[in-house]
Amino acid sequence: MASVTEFFGKPLEAINVGLAGFARSLESQGVPVTEVDFRPPPFDVSRLVTTPTGADVEAANREAVRRIMSGRANVVGLARARDVVPGMHERVILHAGPPITWDRMCGPVRGAVIGACLYEGWADTAEEAAAMAARGDVTFDPCHHHHTVGPMAGIVSPSMPVWIVENSAFGNRAFCTMNEGLGKVLRFGAFAPEVLERLRWMENTLYPVLDKALRSIPEGIDLKAMIAQALYMGDECHNRNRAGTSLFFRTIAPALARTCPDRETLAKVLEFIDANDHFFLNLSMPAAKVLTEPAEGIEGSSIVTTMARNGTDFGIRIAGLPGRWFTAQAGKVKGLFFPGFSEADANRDLGDSTITETAGFGGMAMACAPAIVKFVGGRPQDAIDATREMYEICAAEHDTFLVPSLDFRGTPVGIDVRRVAETGLSPRLNTGIAHKDPGIGQVGAGLLRAPISCFVDALTALAGQDQ
Amino acid sequence: MASVTEFFGKPLEAINVGLAGFARSLESQGVPVTEVDFRPPPFDVSRLVTTPTGADVEAANREAVRRIMSGRANVVGLARARDVVPGMHERVILHAGPPITWDRMCGPVRGAVIGACLYEGWADTAEEAAAMAARGDVTFDPCHHHHTVGPMAGIVSPSMPVWIVENSAFGNRAFCTMNEGLGKVLRFGAFAPEVLERLRWMENTLYPVLDKALRSIPEGIDLKAMIAQALYMGDECHNRNRAGTSLFFRTIAPALARTCPDRETLAKVLEFIDANDHFFLNLSMPAAKVLTEPAEGIEGSSIVTTMARNGTDFGIRIAGLPGRWFTAQAGKVKGLFFPGFSEADANRDLGDSTITETAGFGGMAMACAPAIVKFVGGRPQDAIDATREMYEICAAEHDTFLVPSLDFRGTPVGIDVRRVAETGLSPRLNTGIAHKDPGIGQVGAGLLRAPISCFVDALTALAGQDQ
Numbered sequence: 001m002a003s004v005t006e007f008f009g010k011p012l013e014a015i016n017v018g019l020a021g022f023a024r025s026l027e028s029q030g031v032p033v034t035e036v037d038f039r040p041p042p043f044d045v046s047r048l049v050t051t052p053t054g055a056d057v058e059a060a061n062r063e064a065v066r067r068i069m070s071g072r073a074n075v076v077g078l079a080r081a082r083d084v085v086p087g088m089h090e091r092v093i094l095h096a097g098p099p100i101t102w103d104r105m106c107g108p109v110r111g112a113v114i115g116a117c118l119y120e121g122w123a124d125t126a127e128e129a130a131a132m133a134a135r136g137d138v139t140f141d142p143c144h145h146h147h148t149v150g151p152m153a154g155i156v157s158p159s160m161p162v163w164i165v166e167n168s169a170f171g172n173r174a175f176c177t178m179n180e181g182l183g184k185v186l187r188f189g190a191f192a193p194e195v196l197e198r199l200r201w202m203e204n205t206l207y208p209v210l211d212k213a214l215r216s217i218p219e220g221i222d223l224k225a226m227i228a229q230a231l232y233m234g235d236e237c238h239n240r241n242r243a244g245t246s247l248f249f250r251t252i253a254p255a256l257a258r259t260c261p262d263r264e265t266l267a268k269v270l271e272f273i274d275a276n277d278h279f280f281l282n283l284s285m286p287a288a289k290v291l292t293e294p295a296e297g298i299e300g301s302s303i304v305t306t307m308a309r310n311g312t313d314f315g316i317r318i319a320g321l322p323g324r325w326f327t328a329q330a331g332k333v334k335g336l337f338f339p340g341f342s343e344a345d346a347n348r349d350l351g352d353s354t355i356t357e358t359a360g361f362g363g364m365a366m367a368c369a370p371a372i373v374k375f376v377g378g379r380p381q382d383a384i385d386a387t388r389e390m391y392e393i394c395a396a397e398h399d400t401f402l403v404p405s406l407d408f409r410g411t412p413v414g415i416d417v418r419r420v421a422e423t424g425l426s427p428r429l430n431t432g433i434a435h436k437d438p439g440i441g442q443v444g445a446g447l448l449r450a451p452i453s454c455f456v457d458a459l460t461a462l463a464g465q466d467q
Numbered sequence: 468m469a470s471v472t473e474f475f476g477k478p479l480e481a482i483n484v485g486l487a488g489f490a491r492s493l494e495s496q497g498v499p500v501t502e503v504d505f506r507p508p509p510f511d512v513s514r515l516v517t518t519p520t521g522a523d524v525e526a527a528n529r530e531a532v533r534r535i536m537s538g539r540a541n542v543v544g545l546a547r548a549r550d551v552v553p554g555m556h557e558r559v560i561l562h563a564g565p566p567i568t569w570d571r572m573c574g575p576v577r578g579a580v581i582g583a584c585l586y587e588g589w590a591d592t593a594e595e596a597a598a599m600a601a602r603g604d605v606t607f608d609p610c611h612h613h614h615t616v617g618p619m620a621g622i623v624s625p626s627m628p629v630w631i632v633e634n635s636a637f638g639n640r641a642f643c644t645m646n647e648g649l650g651k652v653l654r655f656g657a658f659a660p661e662v663l664e665r666l667r668w669m670e671n672t673l674y675p676v677l678d679k680a681l682r683s684i685p686e687g688i689d690l691k692a693m694i695a696q697a698l699y700m701g702d703e704c705h706n707r708n709r710a711g712t713s714l715f716f717r718t719i720a721p722a723l724a725r726t727c728p729d730r731e732t733l734a735k736v737l738e739f740i741d742a743n744d745h746f747f748l749n750l751s752m753p754a755a756k757v758l759t760e761p762a763e764g765i766e767g768s769s770i771v772t773t774m775a776r777n778g779t780d781f782g783i784r785i786a787g788l789p790g791r792w793f794t795a796q797a798g799k800v801k802g803l804f805f806p807g808f809s810e811a812d813a814n815r816d817l818g819d820s821t822i823t824e825t826a827g828f829g830g831m832a833m834a835c836a837p838a839i840v841k842f843v844g845g846r847p848q849d850a851i852d853a854t855r856e857m858y859e860i861c862a863a864e865h866d867t868f869l870v871p872s873l874d875f876r877g878t879p880v881g882i883d884v885r886r887v888a889e890t891g892l893s894p895r896l897n898t899g900i901a902h903k904d905p906g907i908g909q910v911g912a913g914l915l916r917a918p919i920s921c922f923v924d925a926l927t928a929l930a931g932q933d934q
Contacts, residue, residue, distance in 0.1 A: 229709075232701050233700045233701040233709065233710050233838075234701050234710075234871070235700075242696075242699075242700065243700050243701075243710060243713070245717075246700075246710070246713035246714060246716070246717055247713060249720070250712075250713055250716050250737075250740075251741065253716070253720050253737045253741070254735075254737040254741065255734075257730055257733040257734040257737055258730060258731065258734045263725060264725065267724040267725045268721075270717075270720045270724055271721045273717075274717045274718065274720070274721065370871035370872045371700075371871040373871075380871055380872055380873075380875070404837035404838040404840075405837045405872060406847075407848075
């Protein structure tokens with residue numbers, strides 16, 4: 001490889017501050033972060049200041065976080081994916097994470113693909129569906145290529161209704177299916193008759209009722225304000241969504257009462273939402289997506305705009321190189337398992353839900369949600385420490401998402417691949433765990449870190465050193 | 468006064484452990500409680516072991532906290548006070564706090580009494596109502612003498628609907644009116660036409676709709692479980708009730724949908740609850756009342772079963788002397804004031820809502836609710852410290868109400884007047900602030916401590932030294 005100065009024609013400024021980030025933390029918090037697993041910077045241009053094309057990285061990053069923080073995220077209605085998701089045609093299936101082919105897909109994604117083929121009526125049996133998919137009769141594409149996000153397997157097929165979330169500050173939209181609940185559900189790879197029956201009820205009853213109510217509310221429902229409130233109420237809005245679900249329920253219920261003519265249907269819709277504390281996840285995710293997308297394409301920015309997993313690969317994209325995925329093997333989740341299941345049953349890390357961390361909540365806001373450790377493991381102090389550590393790798397503190405227990409400090413927002421490379425700290429994630437085989441469903445929830453090599457690879461590419 | 472041994476005929480064991488309580492705290496928390504304002508024990512029998520009648524105080528207190536913790540609190544319906552509150556006849560008005568006569572009533576209580584007389588149609592003007600009250604045409608009685616609690620002025624007149632909360636473990640019931648919202652409301656002393664109009668809508672529309680829905684739910688709604696959940700969601704269920712209100716809303720909404728035939732009425736009922744994050748206060752209070760009452764009358768117990776203020780006096784009752792109030796002047800609240808108001812406008816401490824602290828939440832659970840400091844003042848660390856300090860004066864840690872941020876430690880429960888006397892620490896309270904004049908309403912919210920002399924007086928009486 002040519003040296004940096006020869007290669008770019010202009011000198012790169014590389015400042016290796018070593019432990020400075022760590023010291024910064026101590027200074028601002030007045031408390032030692034004892035659990036930081038500090039490793040030496042794995043990449044020698046971790047303080048990239050100017051890109052080969054002359055872009056000022058700091059200025060680009062300031063613009064990226066300005067856009068991420070200043071956006072809006074209002075859910076305005078729902079529609080079938082085929083009618084509203086750009087590029088969605090009759091035989092396309094969207095999936096979570098970076099691009100992947102059928103032969104490399106993990107069990108739960110295959111299970112959910114089979115479920116979608118059955119749900120759409122493209123196949124009558126699981127075997128037929130699998131054969132179709134293997135033959136290439138279905139086109140696979142990442143949700144993220146279609147302004148869409150999906151938790152776990154993230155499967156979206158043309159008939160599935162999706163939430164429509166608008167960012168009126170930047171004029172973009174994002175989409176996500178409705179949350180089905182926990183346990184035996186499509187997104188965890190299950191495709192039993194009751195899974196498909198629930199999806200059909202969601203399409204035929206839940207969707208039109210919710211859509212009608214939402215469209216009766218001028219400007220829809222402000223999810224950004226709701227997330228900010230939920231962070232005051234013990235959620236981090238990724239794996240704990242009880243407050244978000246409650247606030248959404250409160251806000252939409254009067255509109256539902258006015259627009260749903262049948263009382264029993266109304267009661268069933270309300271019960272369905274009330275029965276599922278993760279209902280809000282499929283709203284917090286497209287909110288995160290719609291807030292982060294405007295940062296895509298800012299030349300020279302080293303801020304992460306996408307983190308996503310397909311259960312085989314983990315991938316990121318950065319603002320300065322929006323078209324490129326940087327991938328590594330998806331990690332193993334350390335977690336709490338449902339009775340009867342163990343780590344041996346667990347699929348690797350899966351889903352687009354890490355868009356929440358990308359937007360400055362989820363794992364970034366663990367300190368808001370000490371009770372989440374009952375679901376994902378660890379102790380409440382670990383939740384506080386997780387947020388504190390994430391300030392090390394983020395470019396800003398959020399002006400709207402605040403952490404009461406940290407004296408209303410803003411959440412860490414805008415993961416900077418330079419800081420990840422510099423500190424050796426990769427983003428902390430919390431996640432559900434799917435069974436590794438198709439057709440089973442969720443087996444637990446837990447914690448892990450993103451694989452660091454993606455971040456180093458993205459930085460290498462931004463520095464023009466990947467040729 | 469006779470000496471202790473002479474007076475009782477048998478020796479009293481008095482152990483003065485001095486700083487032991489403080490040391491206990493350090494030991495169990497591993498963190499110094501730096502803000503403890505320690506004062507020497509103000510009373511020399513602060514370690515009363517046996518009462519003059521031979522009751523074992525420790526054993527009695529164990530029974531008291533066992534009863535307080537093992538009760539249930541299900542809201543099963545509503546009824547007009549006259550139809551359900553024992554001892555409520557046609558010209559009685561219940562008020563918050565210890566007994567008081569019209570001539571000593573503070574402004575906001577007088578305002579609320581005037582409002583109740585107008586609401587009941589007993590008077591046509593405020594002047595007429597005040598004259599009636601002064602003449603003795605109305606009987607005043609504390610809510611607490613009728614298994615009832617009321618926030619702030621706590622006024623309950625015969626036509627007002629009250630929640631019915633049942634403790635099936637002990638067979639007792641408690642009552643409380645519905646929460647009207649914030650600002651210009653009866654409980655803060657306002658009686659303008661819009662205040663009375665709202666009360667009438669609550670009586671004629673809200674009450675029957677909610678009652679019908681509740682009675683359709685077998686066993687009603689479990690408020691104890693809901694409080695436990697709300698403590699995981701940033702509420703302390705006294706001055707922060709956003710989570711409790713949300714959870715109650717979620718739980719009752721499907722039943723409302725099934726039992727309310729008119730869609731617009733249903734929508735208005737849902738909107739009324741959604742618009743008031745304090746709606747749940749009037750459920751958490753009777754829950755606390757129904758949980759603490761079974762401890763009343765346990766011979767020899769020094770556990771507080773009632774703390775209440777009428778805006779003039781602060782009063783407590785203890786389990787071992789259930790019929791007696793021990794009172795002192797109500798305190799001044801240090802708080803945050805609404806724009807246009809200041810401390811000069813503030814009435815003294817007011818309301819029965821300190822039943823929440825008595826039952827082991829509210830001020831006892833401040834550590835659950837760091838965001839509350841935006842409403843009552845202080846910093847999030849103060850909220851943590853407040854709970855930590857309260858372990859010093861409580862007999863137990865709750866087995867159901869837990870504090871996530873303190874590693875799921877139980878909230879302090881069962882205020883022991885001996886410990887208050889020993890440590891010089893009186894219970895910390897957080898509260899709304901009423902304007903001192905009748906007819907105005909709420910002007911802020913804040914923090915204070917209960918006057919310590921009530922606790923010393925109760926202990927003195929339990930020791931038989933008050934003659």
